[in-house]
Amino acid sequence: MSGLHRSSSAPLKNGLPPQELLDDLCSCDVLRPYVAHIDDIFKDFTDYKVRVPVTGAIILDETYERCILVKGWKGTSWSFPRGKKNKDEEDHACAIREVLEETGFDVSALLNKDEYIEVIFGQQRVRLYIIAGVKDDTPFAPLTKKEISEIAWHRIDDLQPATNEVISRGITGLKLYMVAPFLASLKSWISKHPSPLPPRPDLPLKGVSIWKAKNSSIGSNSMIVESQSNKLQSDAKPPDTGPGKSFRNFRFDTAAVLRALEGSFST
Incomplete structure (x- = not known):
């Protein structure tokens, strides 16, 4: 034709x-x-x-110093967990669904419909609800396959644009095209709603990856999943159940032996 x-x-x-x-x-x-x-x-x-509204969440830790970012399966850019609305779906319902799909974390109990930041990209409205006070050890892992390649805690101060002219990359070099436009409003919200906990100077300076998917050498459809909780479990020593366990675990109670000796000599 x-x-x-x-x-x-x-x-x-x-x-x-x-x-x-x-x-x-x-x-x-x-x-x-x-x-x-x-x-x-x-x-x-x-x-x-490009006109379908997008909603999601900005997940903050307990001190409001860090937030959760996700990296797509393809590409190297980071964003807050979010996604497009379904027909007749309410904004907050879409945010709960999309965050659950991309991070495995249910924000429904923490979501306040009135606490959000909204930015217009061209003809598309993007609304992100602020979810504050999430614990560091909260497990995160996407429920959908081949959509998210990494989930990490990032310090908000390190997400600031490198220069006024370049808003797509932070000072750490991360690609933040879908993050940078929300940062000024997010910092303003934090200043008006300070965390009940003091800042933590012991927090890592760089982002902390808490879930990461890697292509396996077995095949392109296989994945090796690394997570903070899995790593802790793998590092833990297996229980000692082999023969001779009681002998290997035997320890002298020195204090008890000395007390017994003193008692025998005193009599």
Whole structure:
């Protein structure tokens, strides 16, 4: 068909659909009538995608010095856990669902519908609810496969843009395009709602990864999952159940022996 051929399998820069999509439409009797209008249909769909509201959460630790960031499965940029709303879904319900899917943490008990930061990106509204006071040892692990590659606590002060001109990277070099626009409002919120706990100077200066997925050498579909809790369990020594346990665990009670000797000599 003239005028519908695409030279690349990926969408072109002008927003046209890939050739594979055209081939699929042409091979389907039901969809074939729409081929002539595919450019308009594809444009309407892409325009719709960037208008769907997004909600999520900014999860703060107990001292409000750190927040949880997630890194996508593909790419190297970090963001707060969030995702697009379903049809007729309420903002807070979407945030609870998306955070649970991406981190495995249920924020429903901590979410206040009135505590959020909202930023408009082009035609898309992004609302992040502030979830404060989460313990350091809270387990995090995504419930969806191949969507999140890493979850980490990051110091909020280290997420500030490197310069006024560059807002996509923090001073630590992290890609923070979807984080930087929220930082000023987040710091303002923290100043008005100080943590009941004092700052912790012992916190690590760098981000602390608490869950990470790696491609396994066994195959591309396999994953090795590392988490803080798993590491602690793996480092723990297995219980001693082998023969001779009572002998190996025997220890002299020196104080008791000395008391017995003193008693025998005193009599």
